[in-house]
Every structure is written in C-alpha cells, then in structure tokens.
Amino acid sequence: MILDPSTQLRASLRLSIRKWRKEILLGVILIIGVVIVVRNRTQEIDFEKLKISQARAIEFLGRNQLPNGAWPSSLCLGPMMRVCLADISPYITTFVAHSLGVTPPNLPSREGRGIDILPLTKGELEGVGAKERALEFLYQNAEEGMVWRFWGKEDPKHLLLPLDMDDTVTARSVLLENDYKLEGLAPLDEFRNENGLYYLWLTKKASEMPNKEHENEVSCEVNTNVLYYLTLQKENNGQICEYINKAILENKLRECLKYSETNYPFYYLVTRARSDGKVECLEQSIPKIIENIKQGQRLDGSWGSDQDTALAIASLENAGYFGSEVVRGLNYLLREQKINGSWERGAFFFDVKGGNYWGSEALTTAIAIEAMGKYLK
Secondary structure (H helix, E strand, O other): OOOOHHHHHHHHHHHHHHHHHHHHHHHHHHHHHHHHHHHHHOOOOOHHHHHHHHHHHHHHHHHHOOOOOOOEEEEEEOOOOOOEEEEEOHHHHHHHHHHHHHOOOOOOOHHHHOOOOOOOOHHHHHHHOHHHHHHHHHHHOOEOOOEOOOOOOOOOOHHHOOOEHHHHHHHHHHHHHOOOOOOOOOOOOOOEOOOOOEEOEOOOOHHHOOOOOOOOOEOHHHHHHHHHHHHHOOOOOHHHHHHHHHHHHOOOHHHHOOOOOOOHHHHHHHHHHHHOOOOHHHHHHHHHHHHHHHHOOOOOOOEOEHHHHHHHHHHHHHOOOOOHHHHHHHHHHHHHOOOOOOOOOOOOEEEOOOOEEEEOHHHHHHHHHHHHHHHHO
16 A cells, blocks of 8 residues: 555654654653762762861861951842952851851861871961950950940941841850850840830930831841840740741741841751750741751752852751751762862841842851761761
C-alpha cells in the first residue's frame, strides 16, 4: 500500500515526537540525577576545612576592628548595598561581640593548617582579643544611666538621634553576658505603650523624634531584643512574648517588622533569645521558624545573600536543628568566603523613613563564625 504524502508526514512527525519525548525524558532524569548527587555531596562537610575557615574569619575580624574597638559598618542607599558610606554604630558591634562570645574559636590542627609552628597567627591573636576590645568600646560609649545612642560619642552624628532602646538593650545584654557590672541603670519601663510593648526611642518628646510626623514606633525587632535583655535580668514579660508569637504563628511578620528587609535577621533575634538568652516563652514559635527557614533555602545551599545564609544557619542551630539544610548552607559559606576571610555585607536593618540600609562585612563574618562554631560543638 502506498501512503499519500500527508499521511507519511504525519507518521514521520509522530515518530519524531516519540523520539524527542524519549530524549527529553532521559535529559530530565540525567538532570535530576546530577542534582541528587550534588545535594548528597553537599550533605557532607569537612570539619577541618570548617575550622580553617573559622580561623581565617577570626583573623579578618582582628584586622578589621578599629582602634577604638568598634567594627566599621556601611550605610547604603538601597538593599543591594552597592552605593555606601562608611559608618560606625555600637549596635553592629554588639552583635559581633555576642557572636564571638557564644562561639569560642575551634582552631584547626597543625596538620590542617599545613604548618608546624605556632598555632595562632598574629591576625588570629588579634581576633581572639577582639571581643574584649569591643566590650570596652561599648562600655565607654554608654551615657548616664547606661543608655546608648545609635552613633557613638566620637561620631559627629552622635546627637542627631535620641537615646535608642535597641542599642541600649543589646549593649547591656552583651556586657552582662561578659560579667560587666552595670550600675545606675536608667529604667526602661516608662517607654512602653498601653499594651506593654517597648518603643524604639527613649524619649516622650515629639520634638526629639527623627521624623516629627511619626510617633514613636513599636516593632517585633526591638521588642525581641528587649525580651532577651529582660530575661537576662530575671524579668518576665508575657505581653512581648504574646506579641512575637502571634506575629510568627499567624504569618503577620510584615505587619510588625519595621526595620528588616527579609525575615532572616528577625529569625536570628528570636532564636538567639531562645538559645543564648534562655527565653522559654518563645518555644512555641520555634517549629514554625524552622519550617519557614528550610523552605527558603535555594538549590545552591544559600538563602540569597551571604548574610542571610549565615543568619539562617545560625537560626536553625539556635532552634536545635542540625539537618542537611545546615550542612548545605555551611558548604555554601565555605565556597563563598573571600580571600581576606570575610563574607559580603547584607542589609541587616534599614530606616524605613529615610531609605537607608545598614550592614557590615564584620557582622556577616561574625554570624558565619557563630554558625560554624555551633555546628562544630
């Protein structure tokens, strides 16, 4: 039987489509196989490389620290952190000092370092003593009543902003954790709203507000830091716990986060309060945070930026989770570490009214050190 040309064409097309389907299917299977192999390989981690990476990061912090004990940060126009000015804030320094305090360095062996001389380089020695210099910087920049402003006393911008709740409670917390005796503490309870939540600014004068048309603000970020501090002082605040837990469990973070570009800085604040501050009332939110963080991980093992990746890993560890997502994230950090031992800065917080974003290579690096240290434990 002789087929007409149109029938032959249709038959040929059907054969081609079957062939293409088979090739596409084989290609998909191959890609899936490669992804599985890569994921499985990144679920393993070299502990010695992790220690070497941490040592390099500590050395960076030692060399990057300013003579006054603070670490430099960047004030940037936009969350991409590309157009920036140098800046210094006690707030950033409190977090770097905290990370160094909760995770003493796990220095690599002589064999892992490839040397057979002193176990510490000069830079690492500087890094090991960096926390003590930072604590002294914070202590010296306290004002009467052990309260702080966003900028230190030596900064020309020092008096541009009123006394700051966030700076005050984070500075007090890290000093208390390191056995500083804080005397003559100014009370903070008068700077609360009718629901018992704490304001950002330690002032009731509208004339002192940075933006006169806005009232003093309440946020999840500030109140989480306050809760951490109050717990260190053996004080309880069920109103703050209820506020934070409700925002997390009811998926209302965007309503209460006033200074965070992503959720990861906040997850870190909550989980470090739970882990390092022993804030038990936040426990009910921990499973939700773990699930949210796990869902946000990308194929390359990151959570977007270097900073958010370090924050996400440390948050999972603070929440008691050390699964494959943590290992993949740590392997990502190992790949992305710069030659000088640091990681890229990210937008840790922003001024919602002015459009300014703050971050720091030192901060990202300190959180990465913490993440590595807690895993190595």
